[in-house]
Amino acid sequence: APPKPVGPVPNARQIEWYHREIIAFFHFGMNTFTNDNEGDGTANPEVFNPAALDCNQWTSVLKRAGITTGILVAKHADGFCNWPTKHSNYSVKNSSWKEGKGDVVREFTDACKKAGIKAAIYLGPHDRHDSRYGTDDYSDYYASQLSELLRNYGPIWEIWWDGAGADKLTTSHYTRWADTVRRHQPQCVIFGTKNSYRFADCRWVGNESGFSGDPCWSTINPFSIRDESSHIQELNHGEINGQAYIPAEVDVSIRPSWFYHPEEDKRVKTVTELWDIYFNSVGRNSVLLLNYAPNKEGLISSVDAQRTDSLRYLINATFQNNLASKASVKAMHPRGEKYKPTNLIDGTENTYYASAEGFSTDTLTFNLGSPQVFDVLMLQEVIELGQRTTRWSVDYSINGKKWTPIPEATDKQSIGYKWLVRFKPVRAKYVRLRITEGQASAALHTFGVYKQPITK
Template identity: 40%
Template sequence: MKLTKTCQAGLLSLSLLLSGMFSSCTNDDPPKPYGVLPSADQMEWQKMEYYMFIHFGPNTFTDVEWGNGKEDPKVFNPTDVDCRQWAATAKAAGMKAIILTAKHHDGFCLWPSEYSTHTVRESLWKDGKGDLLKELSEACKEYGLKFGVYLSPWDQNHPAYGTPEYNQIFANTLTEVLSNYGPIFEQWFDGANGEHEGGKKQVYDWKMFHDVVYKNQPQAIIFSDIGPGCRWMGNERGVAGETNWSRLNVEGFGPGKAAPPTDTLNIGNIHGAAWVPAETDVSIRPGWFFSPSTNDRVKSVDQLMDIYYTSVGRNSNLLLNVPPDRRGRIHPNDSTRLMEFRQTVESVFSNDLSKGAKISASKTRGNSSKFAAANLLDDNYDTYWATDDKDMTASLEIDLGQAKTFNRLVIQEYIPLGQRIQKFNVEYLNGDKWEEITTATTVGYKRILRFPTITTQKLRINIQNSLACPVLNKIGLFAAPEKLSTPVIQRSEDGLVSIKCATPEPVIYYTTDGTEPTTSSKVYKDAFKLVEGGSVKAIATIEEGKTKSEVVSVVFDIAPAKWSVVSPTTDNAARIVDGNPSSYVSIKDKEAVVVDLGDKLILKGFSYDPLKSETANNVYKYNLYTSLDGKVWTKVQSNAAFNNIKNNPIKQDVLFDKAVEAKFIKLEPLQTTATAKEYIVAELGVITK
């Protein structure tokens, strides 16, 4: 039978229509990239997740956080530097790299720089022939770690600082470092600038500095408040935003005081014009440099796990500072804690309960197996589940095959195609009803959600809002053990020590002689007096001592039982000496704080507790006076500063050059960390021990 031309044309049209319908159902085209994207180097950096920061220099020996550039370089004289020990510790801790403070704000260079006279060459260490950068870069290479450098552009020692010539000197210094010590994975820039109010200021040539980095180390990730490689996330507590976009608007901003607000740095910008992911920097000790006084204040495993969840678990890399001691070695307390931390992370995340599960999606891109939900349960980073371009919402259901118990969910976006998800929730099947466990906003490279332990066979993840079709490449379920809470030691203003624990009805053992508490130590039953101060260590136990908490340690000085606040005269002024650093007083700008100590004491120093917030108006620069009668005053600290207190608002212990007898102390604020009509004091104390 011969078809007419009209019939032939009709059949051809029908054939094309069916072909188009079929191809749309099996569309293998991947989603188009959304928004700005990470570079290949940024992707490699993001996958590192966790690495070590090392602060080491004259401050290690002078017991200050920020040196002033006037210290004698001979003070830097570690007795037993072993960079291989640093690298071995980092490797054993599961870290992927080490970043060293090659030059801090004091200008001291840990290598014999041609552009400075304030270096290891002028120190006693190795008779001036040492080079920390050389030793550490070689050790990192030996242990398979990447190597990074911190170089502060602020230099309180160099005579050219504050002049146009200095920028070229700093650029030469950068070239010297970046061309002599092998591959550098990250160049860390601090935005600090100037010696307090009225001091030298430098107009940094950031473009020149970046050009030097990329010329010598084109693959390096540049860190600053605004990147361009990665950004500071607004605090030094280890807490990235629960919402955390890897995008940031950088136009019109700069590092340091020119940076975006800290809350913006913490969460990024949803439609930011640049890809600048977050890096969370935090120290394992209260300060950044080693101090013998903090040997018993190394963060607990519980604290480090919280930091892990609020950094790596919130789309940020974790840069954990571990400062070497005065020998030039990582202290046993720090290294032991690092190993315990790694063991705890691995114990939680070594057993993925989603293995072998069945997973289905309410929507799949083109109904293609290439984008099937099953890709979420494999170990291939580059396979993923996606929806059609028009579908911004979808649900994923996981059937575990049998009831399983868990309390952690890991979920990852395939960020080479951009960050997309804006909101989602998680539900579990409880009997015949779906119940919500938790809600969250962004995902990014990795999101880890914590929730109360549940037992279920089925879990459901609902993508509720996405900027473009969602693209996920990994889901995992894990069970973290329910841990015994660490005891909390507190002392009232009259010297009464109490020990509490969130875990119901534990047995708490404690010591007051500096020894480690065991089940043979004294059992805590009631609060006890410790007016003159001392060390208290405690451990909580359950199950007749079979399960134990971490040991917690607190050192107290003399209690403020006899103290009174002379100034200010506000109703709540007594909070300044109530022994509770969580309470605070707002004081009129420039008004001094005067405290009557009740008795004449021999003071070795004093302490100041700020309000623990980066946005609080805490004291930065100050004068400190002492008096025997409250009338005649002796200035013992002049134009001094609580360095780095804006970014790291923790208790500040200040030692005097020599002990003084006093019955009164006076803190006179000269400059604060923010612009406000009132400043904050949480607690004022003295050091007598």
Template identity: 40%
Template sequence: MQSKTNLRLFRSTILTSCLWLFLLLSYSSVKAQNKNYVVINPSDSPSEIVRKAANVVPSKRQFAWQRQELTAFLHFGMNTFTGKEWGEGTDSPAIFNPSSLDADQWIRELKAAGFKCAILTCKHHDGFCLWPSAYTDYSVKHSPWKEGRGDVVREVSDACRKYGMSFGIYLSPWDRNSKLYGTEEYNDYFMKQLTELLTQYGKVSEVWFDGACGEGPNGKKQVYDFLRWYSLIRKLQPDAVIAVMGPDVRWVGTETGRGREMEWSVVPKENLNQEAIAENSQKEMLTVPAGDMMGQDLGSRKVIAKAKSLIWYPAEIDVSIRPGWFYHEDQDSKVKTPKELMDIYFTSVGMNGVLLLNVPPNKAGKFADVDVKNLRGFRQLYDATFTKNLLANANVSCKLLKGKASDVIDGDYDTSVRPNMSQGKAVFLFKLKNTISFDVLSVQEDIRSGQRVEHFFLEVKDANGKWQKVTQGTTIGHKRLLRFPMCKAKEMRLVIDQVREIPTISEIGLYRLAE
């Protein structure tokens, strides 16, 4: 469905400048320790630029975020009851009345499916607050739900703590209900609401902003003071990543659940079009084609050669389990199947990203049965595929500068190796006593040492003793998953033949995809 008003989403060049100024100020004080940001000098040679790129690494908060792999979005609010995707901010709070809201069920099912974090839409574009904000009457405190004494944010944050999951918040910058929207006072109002969310609900691990900026009830648009918002988050929740319209995590550029074939986390700060992000994030329906918003190459040698500075800015890949972001009963037959969710895992987490999967509760305040069934089915497929590394009993050999060869198949990300690449390549040779069947390759770099691999391939020894290439890839980063036709072999080798600097390899695995 299309919005009834002209929803041209806004992002000024001044805001873009402010974002990168904040990045520079944030990282300059610590870059000596973690090298999260580096300046490229005009006199730097191509090889020096590549060396600098190889030594940019994530901050502690970015590394913790990347290791989660699976994050859930919970779109819930007035739209759940009106059937809309974008509300106008004029619907009565009396409409919000879930009959049996069960945040415990949401988080329990997400935890069982392997998710590590849940982000709640605390306020969407309609301005309705899922917590009893002291600064507006347009909230749950004026709804019939629990006679106005309910707090959805509290129930979700408590459930996250109960199940050991991280808790994140989404607070829409756009507010179609507030009369302050479009004035300088709105930024103060937003700061007050953000402060409530960051101080009253325990630890927050992710703060998620989109670029929505339409007109408010007064017909005006808002100039957002993102820089103040970022500073407040750093002060009140210093471990939280600020995502999408923020300095820590970028939007991959599509809402299809698919990343790039070559996904670099180290990118030039100036090649990211923040205005395009603002104009295309949080579309009403998932119609944005893959790669439409940003190019397919953000960080190759060709791209970074023109950079003025480089920064660690990883990709979050969002998609909804349904066609829409909010629950609609007529979409119960269109929920993504376990196989489709598994495919998305390969094209998001398996492409050096973090998957943000939206699972919207229904009018009763629960996950629909079909959503639960398919989440459970996804986890069954995941466990059946990845529980056992088929190389676990292999004899591993590789010329190394650091570590033991067996460290790459021990299942422990923190035990890693640095291969000797004096001949321009590293060869990990695996020998097993018995033949195994496999069709999935998993490779991980310890990104705390940087993202360095530019090309690799897998070969198997055939019955005639000749090496045959099975698959190949470009970037690895935190995790790269490759699928290929079923192979049978007992001797195979992973060859890394192009790098920016000697990489740190944490895990290598072969698996058989569950059917």
């Protein structure tokens, strides 16, 4: 019989969300033109005027980087709307861009559709332009804008509720807005913060620097999301016995700021920095939300694009070859033929390995056939069955008798959708995974060992 799920489990939106692994943010708006990050909402709409906006260029950057989802900032806290909303005059329709006939949300969603990329929207809950901010009238205004965006631009994959400056907004505001989201787009993921904690499909990770905690559990007590300033550690690590399944989405910008500033052209994150961020987010059971800052022209600068090309090269070059894919595998407590140990290395998600009922510990020994050199390992749990394994270690051996621990992979805790570990290259014919603690019998999709094309 298959293992029974344990604890909170993901909904369909969250399962789909995890599989994206890396998604992109686009901060482009009034701040781009005023060289600001947090405009006060008084900038003249005429100032918004991208000379060469080309969202197809943005999506081509994503395609090259293997990123399949993009979130556009439609309205940031300065209140300026990137689409010709019916509900405000502070928008592109009063800008000099395309004589007021332009619509960034339209160009973005069309480009995404053409490129096979999922489109998503950041609609800033905080608003410094609109004097109704925080009142019931503002609630109507925000709900109308949400409906406009969710009804007129095709499927919207995620709605992003930034908690920045949003303390005035109550759970009842968000209850109404969440109803709007669910009514128009039931599949839409909600990034929830502060008082939108009840509706969150994914949570903030507690920093904007690109790292999840180690361990990082998919579960958390939702109140930790609400009261974030006293729960930064919980946001970062999750809570193993948390009541709700709300995994972390790691938002970080490829530049020091979220919006474009020419003076930051030389401070774009290096490939080495991005590689660290990848391991510290995707490699820690989280989704990476990487921000691009299109410039005043309306284009992503080539250096930013090249950096994510290189990140993609590193990901593909590292993970294309699981050096354990042809191993023979022995398990201490196998569950049976359907859940056999070689399911760990077959490279598909249709199968998984499971330990026998009643065993929350296990040992899996891989004979690689000949000595191999590797410096990365990957584990993937069957997330639909909950957070099962809670402590594990990996050792290696040249003869299968004398074992050496990999220090970086000793006494690890969470696994979840994906857990990656980097270490000094080791040479081994045998490698073994020891599951030393669990809330239930292990259920794992993947065990892999890999060699990075470069070492730092």
